[in-house]
Amino acid sequence: MSSAPCELILALDAPRPADIAPALRQLQGTVLWAKVGLEMFTACGPDCVREIADLGYRVFLDLKLHDIPNTVARAVTSVASLPIGMLTLHTSGGREMMQWAARARAEHAPELLLLGVTVLTSTSASSLHETGVAASPADQVRRLGSLAVEAGLGGLVCSPLEIALLRTALAPSVTLVTPGIRPSGTATDDQARILTPAQAAAAGANFLVVGRPIFNAPDPVAAAKLIAQEAAHASSAKLSSHAAQ
Ligand SMILES: O=C(O)c1cc(=O)[nH]c(=O)n1[C@@H]1O[C@H](COP(=O)(O)O)[C@@H](O)[C@H]1O
Numbered sequence: 001m002s003s004a005p006c007e008l009i010l011a012l013d014a015p016r017p018a019d020i021a022p023a024l025r026q027l028q029g030t031v032l033w034a035k036v037g038l039e040m041f042t043a044c045g046p047d048c049v050r051e052i053a054d055l056g057y058r059v060f061l062d063l064k065l066h067d068i069p070n071t072v073a074r075a076v077t078s079v080a081s082l083p084i085g086m087l088t089l090h091t092s093g094g095r096e097m098m099q100w101a102a103r104a105r106a107e108h109a110p111e112l113l114l115l116g117v118t119v120l121t122s123t124s125a126s127s128l129h130e131t132g133v134a135a136s137p138a139d140q141v142r143r144l145g146s147l148a149v150e151a152g153l154g155g156l157v158c159s160p161l162e163i164a165l166l167r168t169a170l171a172p173s174v175t176l177v178t179p180g181i182r183p184s185g186t187a188t189d190d191q192a193r194i195l196t197p198a199q200a201a202a203a204g205a206n207f208l209v210v211g212r213p214i215f216n217a218p219d220p221v222a223a224a225k226l227i228a229q230e231a232a233h234a235s236s237a238k239l240s241s242h243a244a245q
Helices: 017-027 038-054 069-079 095-108 125-130 137-151 160-169 197-203 220-244
Strands: 007-011 033-036 058-065 086-090 113-117 155-157 175-178 207-210
Touching: 007 220, 017 038, 017 220, 033 038, 038 058, 058 069, 069 086, 069 095, 086 095, 095 113, 095 137, 113 137, 113 175, 125 137, 137 155, 137 160, 160 175, 160 197, 197 207, 197 220, 207 220
Parallel strands: 007 033, 007 207, 033 058, 058 086, 086 113, 113 155, 155 175, 175 207
Antiparallel strands: none
């Protein structure tokens, strides 16, 4: 497994950076990564990405691309000029779509980490079955994760419940990013497959993506620092126990 401690990614689920400006300013330097998702990107586009990068954050652009191979490859090429470090696409788009995306990345953005979204953390076993998938979420994540890595993606987005199985199934170099993080006592919201920050980090996640438990907290800066510390401690404890064996 990776020897770096697990890190926090702030999910900036707001229309504009200005809407969360105090927290963004106060967390500069403490949290390194921020995720621009569909809400912010559809409201203010590439300018928001530049604005967040100018604040000193490394940007994870979460567009969850899912289309025919040519369209996805061209979208990867389009965002290659932006200051981003990670980009998402849906693994359910299939092998060819992911291969085209991986080739576009190699040609236009070799430093960019392409992350394949497996089964969304809001999807329960019954809602997965309703879509015609007979497999359990865990089996479907294993299948899609292996396909994504074979197709040339460098990392995956999965629920914390599948981190341990992916760590066993895949090479240690594969980056595992997990949303569906809920500190004990916080609201589940629309998430279905969740664990606490410490549990996800101990399972071997590289990055935790957290939004509402931070931005809906009475003190978002304190909440983010607590989650980041909890994750870093749990992953350091795991790394030291591995080193001692
Ligand atoms: O790709 C993602 O980041 C993602 C994948 C997934 O399966 N589940 C998931 O919640 N996310 C994102 O992670 C964030 C989670 O936000 P909170 O539930 O508020 O912590 C949101 O921005 C989601 O878009």
